[in-house]
Amino acid sequence: MAQRIPPGGRRELGLLNWGIARAGARSIRAPQMNLFNVLGQHKLLFLSFLPYSGVLLNWGKLPKRDKELVILRVGHLRNSEYELQQHRRLAKSRGLDSALQDKIFAGPTAEGLTDRQRALLTGVDEFVLNRDISDNTFADLSAHLSREQVIEFCALAGHYDTIAAILTTLRVPMDFPD
Secondary structure (H helix, E strand, O other): OOOOOOOOOHHHHHHHHHHHHHHHHHHOOOOOOHHHHHHOOOHHHHHHHHHHHHHHHHOOOOOHHHHHHHHHHHHHHOOOHHHHHHHHHHHHHOOOOHHHHHHHHHOOOOOOOOHHHHHHHHHHHHHHHHOOOOHHHHHHHHHHOOHHHHHHHHHHHHHHHHHHHHHHHHOOOOOOOO
């Protein structure tokens, strides 16, 4: 499909956002980071997007393994090849090997998942597909996560669901050729 808003360069992004996009691409060892090259064309929005995204991805209260499990499941549910391409790589560096990733894609009933992983996957499925989490699932999540972590879980799932929709709607091209 044709790109609706093609990735911008230095002129479209401005010097600051162009530099941020270039640094982002280097950090993932890609020629471009097209999500940044598209979002960066809205200068103020992009600058507010970065800290929030950074907290959700790299800091906060959830362990990074849990974050990647959530992001991979959202990417799978939303059929977001861009998110999956980015986060399959990152998840491996955070301890989620290919076998565990396959279980994440199979869903919460997959054999070999921990109770915590099942609760997270069930929570993602309900949050993304129903826009809500049942009382039983909330209780399961709360048995494994603190109050702050439950809040962060919802923010993380919602954020990556939104990114998946932006990527699809704007037809953002992949960063890697594979």
